[in-house]
Amino acid sequence: MAHYFVGDIQGCFKELQRLLDKVDFSPSRDELWSVGDLVARGPDSLATLRFFAALGDAAKVVLGNHDLHLLAVHGKLKRPKASDKLQALLEAADLPALIHWLRHQPLFRELASHKVIMTHAGVPPQWSLPTLREETARVGRLLAADNYLSDVIEHMYSDTPALWDPQLTGMARLRYCINAMTRMRYLYPDGSLNFDCKQPPQSCDIPELHPWYQEMTPLRRSHTLVFGHWAALMGRVEDPQLKALDTGCCWGEHLTLWHLEADQKITQKKLKRG
Numbered sequence: 062m063a064h065y066f067v068g069d070i071q072g073c074f075k076e077l078q079r080l081l082d083k084v085d086f087s088p089s090r091d092e093l094w095s096v097g098d099l100v101a102r103g104p105d106s107l108a109t110l111r112f113f114a115a116l117g118d119a120a121k122v123v124l125g126n127h128d129l130h131l132l133a134v135h136g137k138l139k140r141p142k143a144s145d146k147l148q149a150l151l152e153a154a155d156l157p158a159l160i161h162w163l164r165h166q167p168l169f170r171e172l173a174s175h176k177v178i179m180t181h182a183g184v185p186p187q188w189s190l191p192t193l194r195e196e197t198a199r200v201g202r203l204l205a206a207d208n209y210l211s212d213v214i215e216h217m218y219s220d221t222p223a224l225w226d227p228q229l230t231g232m233a234r235l236r237y238c239i240n241a242m243t244r245m246r247y248l249y250p251d252g253s254l255n256f257d258c259k260q261p262p263q264s265c266d267i268p269e270l271h272p273w274y275q276e277m278t279p280l281r282r283s284h285t286l287v288f289g290h291w292a293a294l295m296g297r298v299e300d301p302q303l304k305a306l307d308t309g310c311c312w313g314e315h316l317t318l319w320h321l322e323a324d325q326k327i328t329q330k331k332l333k334r335g
Contacts (some may be wrong), residue, residue: 062090062091062092063084063086063090063091063092063320063321063322064091064092064094064172064175064177064320064321064322065081065084065086065091065092065093065094065318065319065320065321066094066095066096066179066287066304066306066318066319066321067080067093067094067095067096067306067316067317067318067319068096068289068296068306068307068308068310068316068317068318069096069097069098069125069289069290069292069306069307069310069311070095070098070099070103070109070310070316071098071099071100071101071102071103071106071127071310071311072099072100072101072102072103072104072105072106072109072146072311073103073104073105073109073310073311073316073331074103074104074105074108074109074112075105075332076310076315076316076329076330076331076332077109077112077316077329079329079332080316080318080327080328080329081093081318083318083327083329084318084320084327088116088117088119088120089119091119092119092120092121093113093116093119093120093121094121094122094170094172094179094287095113095120095121095122095123096123096125096179096180096181096287096288096289096290096306096307097122097123097124097125097126097127097128097181097243097289097290098125098126098127098128098181098289098290098307099113099122099125099127099128099163100127100128100131100145100147100150101127101130101131101145101146101147101311102127102144102145102146102311102312103146103310103311104146104334105149106131106145106146106147106149106150107149107150107153110150110159110162110163111155111159114158114159114162114163121170121179122166122170123166123167123168123169123170123179123180123181123242124163124166124167124168124181124204124242124243125181125182125243125289125290126181126182126243126244126290127145128163128166129214129217129239129243131147131150131160131163132160132163132164132204132209132210132214133210133214133215133217133218134147134151135151135156135160136210136214138210138214138215164204164205164209165204165205167197167198167201168180168181168197168200168201168238168239168242168243169193169194169197169242171190171194172321175285175321176283176284176285177284177285177286177287177321178190178193178280178284178285178286178287179286179287179288180242180286180287180288181242181243181288181289181290182241182242182243182244182245182246182273182288182289182290182291183241183242183245183246183273183274183286183288183290184241184273184280184286185225185241185245185252185273186248186252186273186276186278186281187225187252188225188280189279189280190280190284193280196234196238197238197242199234199235199238200213200235200238200239200242203235213235213239216232216235216236217235217236217239217240219236220240220254220256221233221236222236222237223237223253223254223255224251224252224253224254225237225241225252240254240256241254243290244256244290245273245290246258246259246272246273246290246291247265247267247270247271247272247273248270248271248272248273248276249269249270250269250271252276255267255270258270259291259293260293261293261294261295261297264293274286274298274300274303281302282302284302285301285302285303285304286302286303286304287304287306287319288303288304288305288306288307289305289306289307290307291305291307292307292308292309292312292314293309294307295308295309295314296308296317296326301324304319306318306319308328310329310331311331313331314330314331315328315329315330315331316328316329316331
């Protein structure tokens with residue numbers, strides 16, 4: 062079995078197909094792990110969701126911020142943005158089934174046999190592996206429940222709390238988890254989240270900020286961390302135990318696939334469309 066990890070697809074389905082053809086991917090023998098943000102901004106979010114839902118156990122997906130936003134749009138809590146190109150998806154007859162599948166995907170996955178952790182944005186340095194499992198599972202249970210819109214989605218749009226505190230309760234605790242898992246890039250010296258700077262480290266003009274992954278925690282030392290979300294990095298993170306896979310396909314760059322067993326990255330340039 063081969064394990065393939067793919068960066069933010071965001072509806073760039075043709076590029077995904079090209080990548081999978083390059084490695085002769087077969088769901089009968091291989092697994093495809095996605096760092097999330099399956100939808101939005103690319104031309105074919107509908108085909109992307111249908112493909113992953115149809116893969117069954119061969120697909121291992123975590124939720125990204127755009128995937129969560131789709132849940133809000135479908136639930137009439139937010140209006141769709143024209144730039145997200147979601148119209149075909151929102152009009153699809155099988156959208157309810159796809160939404161049901163999507164909200165049963167977790168915020169974190171672990172390939173314990175290879176000590177690999179996959180999230181969309183990263184892992185807060187204050188969290189141990191048991192904390193990561195516990196906090197993401199709490200959010201996952203609520204997203205899978207019937208009242209997910211009123212219990213989670215309706216209240217997730219806030220930048221607070223920015224700092225982890227094990228004494229947090231209720232929606233504040235859930236919101237910190239969602240924001241850290243799906244939106245995190247930089248931290249202040251006290252470990253609190255910053256959501257303003259999206260540039261790569263060499264271009265960030267707020268000197269007190271540092272990327273979340275620069276904190277050398279026990280989890281950072283013991284596991285390979287796979288993440289997306291931060292297209293400005295373009296995969297350039299100088300640490301073999303970090304796999305940054307968002308390389309901006311929807312912005313005209315390329316889609317990246319990481320083959321775990323070969324420790325090899327395979328890329329596909331964004332295709333021109335007529």
